[in-house]
Amino acid sequence: SQTIHQWPATLVQPVGSPLSLECTVEGTSNPNLYWYRQAAGRGLQLLFYSVGIGQISSEVPQNLSASRPQDRQFILSSKKLLLSDSGFYLCAWRGGAMSYNSPLHFGNGTRLTVT
Amino acid sequence: EDKVVQSPLSLVVHEGDTVTLNCSYEVTNFRSLLWYKQEKKAPTFLFMLTSSGIEKKSGRLSSILDKKELFSILNITATQTGDSAVYLCAGTGSSNTGKLIFGQGTTLQVKP
Numbered sequence: 001s002q003t004i005h006q007w008p009a010t011l012v013q014p015v016g017s018p019l020s021l022e023c024t025v026e027g028t029s030n031p032n033l034y035w036y037r038q039a040a041g042r043g044l045q046l047l048f049y050s051v052g053i054g055q056i057s058s059e060v061p062q063n064l065s066a067s068r069p070q071d072r073q074f075i076l077s078s079k080k081l082l083l084s085d086s087g088f089y090l091c092a093w094r095g096g097a098m099s100y101n102s103p104l105h106f107g108n109g110t111r112l113t114v115t
Numbered sequence: 116e117d118k119v120v121q122s123p124l125s126l127v128v129h130e131g132d133t134v135t136l137n138c139s140y141e142v143t144n145f146r147s148l149l150w151y152k153q154e155k156k157a158p159t160f161l162f163m164l165t166s167s168g169i170e171k172k173s174g175r176l177s178s179i180l181d182k183k184e185l186f187s188i189l190n191i192t193a194t195q196t197g198d199s200a201v202y203l204c205a206g207t208g209s210s211n212t213g214k215l216i217f218g219q220g221t222t223l224q225v226k227p
Contacts, residue, residue: 043121
């Protein structure tokens with residue numbers, strides 16, 4: 001069966017510090033991968049998605065970046081965090097081809113607080 | 116631009132009440148609409164709807180899609196305190212990106 005791992009679960013970082021959140025998927029190959037952010041009391045905003053190794057698409061301009069060094073690994077990074085980067089970050093995966101026929105599966109999320 | 120709008124944004128009911136959550140969508144090359152329940156952490160999948168007029172049911176929860184009017188509803192009957200959560204609706208198109216566009220969510224609080 002497929003599983004998705006995301007870490008860390010919580011993170012408190014000072015403004016200006018770097019960030020690296022990691023997500024890995026097991027039990028499937030060539031998944032579509034996604035990073036979403038959820039501000040308090042809000043819906044999910046898509047930040048990045050990837051349909052293959054090294055292929056990253058950005059949905060919103062920001063100081064975050066994403067990378068996909070391996071088929072089932074997705075990394076969210078920042079060189080210098082801003083206060084506005086605080087939020088709940090969710091990694092998710094979905095089947096590659098014909099993915100609109102399958103639900104999105106989420107990791108447990110990382111709650112990031114930038115102080 | 117694709118968008119999904121949910122209403123109401125928040126709702127407070129008492130145990131045993133029936134609630135209806137609404138979701139309207141505008142999604143390019145629409146293929147499916149999904150409902151999720153989110154408590155503390157990750158959203159958990161409830162339903163995926165692709166055809167109009169076919170109700171999907173799971174216990175006290177049910178959902179239906181209207182592709183002509185571009186909306187979906189999620190019904191919860193005989194609500195329990197464990198139904199308290201944020202309910203998220205999302206639409207997806209047919210592109211190979213598989214992106215889901217989420218609504219703002221409806222926060223449901225069920226009081227004893």
